[in-house]
Amino acid sequence: MGRLDGRVAVVTGGSRGIGRAVCLALAREGADVCVNYNASRDGALGVVREIVAMGRRAVAVQGDVGVADDARAVVERAIEEFGELHILVNNAGILLRGSFTSIDAGELERMERINVGGVIHCTEAAAKHMKEKRYGKIINIASIAGIGTAVEGTTPYAMTKAAVIILTKRYAFELGRYNINVNCIAPGYVLTDMTAAGRSREEVEELIRVASQKSVLGRIGRPEDIAGVAVFLASDEASYMTGQTLVVDGGRIDFLTHSL
Ligand code: NAP
Numbered sequence: 001m002g003r004l005d006g007r008v009a010v011v012t013g014g015s016r017g018i019g020r021a022v023c024l025a026l027a028r029e030g031a032d033v034c035v036n037y038n039a040s041r042d043g044a045l046g047v048v049r050e051i052v053a054m055g056r057r058a059v060a061v062q063g064d065v066g067v068a069d070d071a072r073a074v075v076e077r078a079i080e081e082f083g084e085l086h087i088l089v090n091n092a093g094i095l096l097r098g099s100f101t102s103i104d105a106g107e108l109e110r111m112e113r114i115n116v117g118g119v120i121h122c123t124e125a126a127a128k129h130m131k132e133k134r135y136g137k138i139i140n141i142a143s144i145a146g147i148g149t150a151v152e153g154t155t156p157y158a159m160t161k162a163a164v165i166i167l168t169k170r171y172a173f174e175l176g177r178y179n180i181n182v183n184c185i186a187p188g189y190v191l192t193d194m195t196a197a198g199r200s201r202e203e204v205e206e207l208i209r210v211a212s213q214k215s216v217l218g219r220i221g222r223p224e225d226i227a228g229v230a231v232f233l234a235s236d237e238a239s240y241m242t243g244q245t246l247v248v249d250g251g252r253i254d255f256l257t258h259s260l
Contacts, residue, residue, distance in 0.1 A: 188249025
């Protein structure tokens with residue numbers, strides 16, 4: 001028996017990387033999953049096939065979470081398809097590098113729209129249903145950037161992730177009375193398209209080496225490392241937790257010692 005038997009989940013940005021791993025981990029524990037994607041249709045359909053092969057139900061639903069109507073439609077489609085909704089994982093996100101003096105205004109707006117707006121729109125749509133049912137688990141994927149790393153070129157991104165952390169607390173405050181738990185995961189360095197794209201193989205290897213050295217565990221994160229914690233937060237084992245941000249970064253030495 002799985003920890004999430006009979007549960008229905010929506011995972012935004014489920015087509016690749018961390019979101020993909022979250023979809024598969026939730027399904028492995030018994031959940032049916034609505035796999036949202038924006039551009040990676042083939043990726044999302046691949047995740048659906050893997051879930052169906054596990055004997056669970058799954059559907060791929062296109063939608064840009066940064067657009068309120070799309071986000072609403074994704075959540076409504078999941079409820080239409082499966083009849084209910086218990087779990088929302090707000091995972092979709094983008095990282096556009098730049099400092100506040102160099103980032104293009106349009107890029108900044110796009111990142112805010114997806115990373116912050118996406119959480120707001122999807123949560124609003126899901127909470128409407130969850131409030132009626134007096135049950136829900138909402139899990140936001142922020143980043144250690146939102147707590148305070150010192151990585152060049154990520155200040156605007158860090159700002160969006162800090163917003164996700166405070167939204168987690170505020171939503172927990174607003175939704176607790178409806179038996180809805182809202183928690184957050186702040187991953188450290190995880191190798192995905194987000195961290196590897198636009199870099200040569202040598203650059204990625206160097207990044208892995210440096211990031212591994214910064215972790216007490218001596219390695220970078222895998223998408224599955226984040227997915228396991230998402231499953232825990234989605235389960236009733238975490239029923240008495242809300243408003244929390246769990247840092248999943250292999251024990252970053254620069255955080256533990258407050259030195260660089
Ligand atoms: P990724 O490999 O680049 O995947 C991003 C996912 O988000 C894709 O499935 C993508 O779908 C989806 N997405 C992007 N824009 C979207 C939109 N407007 N609407 C719907 N879906 C959208 O990134 P990742 O590393 O797995 O990151 C997942 C989350 O973890 C993000 O919130 C990221 O900020 C956070 N995070 C990552 C790391 C890391 O080291 N990788 C560390 C801390 C936090 P399509 O391809 O279909 O567009």
